[in-house]
Amino acid sequence: MTILEGGVDIVPQTVLAQGGADFAISWVPKALASREQGAGIVDVAQVFQTSGTLQVSWADSNITTAADLDGKIVGNWGFGNEYELFAGMTKAGLDPANDVELVQQQFDMQALLNREIDAAQAMTYNEYAMVLETVNPDTGELYQPSDFNVINWNVEGTAMYNDAVWASEERLSDAVYQDTTQRFVTASLQGWIHCRDNAQQCADIITANGSKLGASHQLWMMNEVNKLVWPSPMGVGMIVPELWTQTVNVSLDTKNLEGATIITAEPPAEAYTNQYAEAAIAALSAEGLDTTGDGFAPIEVTLNEGGN
Numbered sequence: 001m002t003i004l005e006g007g008v009d010i011v012p013q014t015v016l017a018q019g020g021a022d023f024a025i026s027w028v029p030k031a032l033a034s035r036e037q038g039a040g041i042v043d044v045a046q047v048f049q050t051s052g053t054l055q056v057s058w059a060d061s062n063i064t065t066a067a068d069l070d071g072k073i074v075g076n077w078g079f080g081n082e083y084e085l086f087a088g089m090t091k092a093g094l095d096p097a098n099d100v101e102l103v104q105q106q107f108d109m110q111a112l113l114n115r116e117i118d119a120a121q122a123m124t125y126n127e128y129a130m131v132l133e134t135v136n137p138d139t140g141e142l143y144q145p146s147d148f149n150v151i152n153w154n155v156e157g158t159a160m161y162n163d164a165v166w167a168s169e170e171r172l173s174d175a176v177y178q179d180t181t182q183r184f185v186t187a188s189l190q191g192w193i194h195c196r197d198n199a200q201q202c203a204d205i206i207t208a209n210g211s212k213l214g215a216s217h218q219l220w221m222m223n224e225v226n227k228l229v230w231p232s233p234m235g236v237g238m239i240v241p242e243l244w245t246q247t248v249n250v251s252l253d254t255k256n257l258e259g260a261t262i263i264t265a266e267p268p269a270e271a272y273t274n275q276y277a278e279a280a281i282a283a284l285s286a287e288g289l290d291t292t293g294d295g296f297a298p299i300e301v302t303l304n305e306g307g308n
Contacts, residue, residue, distance in 0.1 A: 001184075004020075004021055006025075008079060008107075011026075011030075011034065012024035012025055012026050012166075013026045013030065013031045013034045013035075013039055013041050013166055014034060014039060016039075016041055016166055016167075016168060017034065017038075017039035017040055017041055017168070019168075022167075022168075022177075022180065022184075023044075023165055023166065023167055023181070023184060024041070024165075024166045025163055025164070025165060025166070026163070026164065026166055027080065027081075027160070027161070027162045027163065027164075028043065028046075028160060028161035028162070028164055028244075028247050029080065029083050029160050029161075029247060029250070029251045029262050029263075030080040030083075031043070031164070031166055032247075032248070032251055032262070032263050032267050032271065033080070033251075033262050033263055035267060035271060036263050036264065036265070036267070040168060040169040040170050041166045041167065041168065041169060042166065042167050042168075042169045042172060042270065042271060042272060042273060043164045043165070043166055043239060043271060043272035043273070044164075044165050044166065044167045044181055044185055044272075044273060044275075044276045044277070045164060045165040045185045045188065045189065045237040045276060045277050045280075046161060046164045046237060046238060046239040046240075046244075046272075046277070047163050047164060047165065047188070047189075047192060047229055047236075047237060048161065048162040048163040048164070048225075048228045048229060049228065049229060049230075049231075049232050049240070049243070050154060050159070050227070050228045051084060051153055051154055051159035051160060051161070051162050051228075052123045052124040052125055052162060052224065052225075052228050053081075053084050053085075053121070053122075053123060053124075053153050053159070053162070054121070054122045054123070054124060054128055054150045054151060054152055054153075055069070055074070055085060055088075055119045055120070055121060055122070055150070055151040056109070056112060056119065056120050056121075056122045056127075056128060056131065056148050056149070056150050056151075057112070057118055057119040057120070057148065057149050057150075057151075058112075058115070058118075058147070058148060058149070059146065059147055059148055059149050061118055061119070061149065062149075063118065063119055063149055063151070064149050064151065065092065065151060065156065066088035066089050066091065066092040066094070066151060066156055066158075067092040067093070067094070069089060069092075069094065069099075069100050069118075069119060069151075070094055070099050070100065071099070071100065072100055072101070072118040072119060073100075073101045073103055073116075073117045073118045073119075074100045074101065074102055074103065074117065074118065074119050075102075075103045075104075075105030075111055075112065075117040075119065075120040075121055076102060076103075076104070076105055076121045077104075077105055077107060077121055078104055081121065082121070082256075083160060083250070083251070083254055083262055084153040084158055084159060084160055084250075085121065085153075086254050086255070086256065087153075087158035087160070087250045087253070087254040088151065088153055088156045088158045090158075090253070090254055090255065091156065091157065091158055092156075096255075096256075096257060097257045102257075103116075103117050105117065105120055105121055107127070108127065108130060109122065109127050109130045109131050109134075112131065113131060113134060119151070122150075124224045124227070124228070125220070125221045125224035125225045125228070126221060128150070129217055129220045129221070129224075129303060129307065130307070131143055131147075131148060132144070132145065132303050133216070133217065133303040133304065133305055133306055133307045134305075135305055142303065142305060158250050158254075159246070160246070160247040160250050160251065161239075161243060161244065161247045162228070164239075165184075165185060165188065165237075167181050169270065181276055182276050182279055182280070185237060185276040185277060185279075185280050186276075186279070186280035186283055186284065188237075189236045189237045189277070189280045189281070189284065189291070190280075190284055190289065192229055192236055192237075193236065193284065193289050193290065193291065193293075195222060195226065196226050196229065196230055196293055196296060199219065199222045199223055199226060199299055200219060200222075200299075202222050203215070203218040203219040203221070203222040206218050206222075213307055214304065214306060214307035214308035215304075215307075215308065216301065216302065216303050216304040216307055216308060217303070217307025217308075218307075219301050220301045220303055220307075223298050223299055223301050224298075226296070226298060227298055229293070230293035230296035231292055231293040231294050231296050232291070232292055232293055233292060233294070234292075235277065235278070235281040235291045235292055236277070236280075236281065236291050236292070236293070237276075237277035237280060237281070238274055238277045238278070238281070239272050239274055239277070244272060248263070248266055248267065250262075251263045252264075252265075252266065
């Protein structure tokens, strides 16, 4: 298998739709927008069951809900990563175009740490750790969670499905590609089961293979990602219809700065399938593997300065 690296200027689902990859990883709302624009793609495994997107602010800013963003300088990454933020503000009665000052944020937390913005976008497994592995100049110790507030879109009710495995809709009519898809999904989900039960080992593998991030940061990432995958009551990789519907409804109701919604119509039923996840779960269960993670408990991770 060859893994193609992504980047801010690369749209994985478009690469997939244009034949440049066999599979792609993408957030569901981004992929649904691409599908509506003509990309023939299908969600074949919903790995993340919970959204990991946060909006982080200093504790003394007293920003604890989306409504508190009124009049504030709010950072976001753009490139479709802002949908949950915009949905949260919209639900709170705020107009993202007029009620806040939006700032294009880098994929780090320096603007927040320097107090250039009031609230910064962060993923639980990456950017949030960046603030917690930074030294507080007033104490000489690392910042603590109590130094910050977080807005969690799962709590606000505007969370949307994040990482999923997407396949080519056209090629799924081909028996060989169907078989490849099944084997890829099964192997991927087996890997997530392994990393649930062996978080330190999986973090060590990534660190040893040239990661630019340090060992404690990688272990934090593995632990936090596990929290987004597990438990999976219907089975790992399964698309929960209620959560899919929530993602679709938020996508239909959330407007961007130009007044357009993420998608304009409900996607067809063919936009996702549980066929491959169901078969993978059956095969993995037959091997004696736990495919729901009902008893999952995260480990304790101690971050070091700079994530080292």
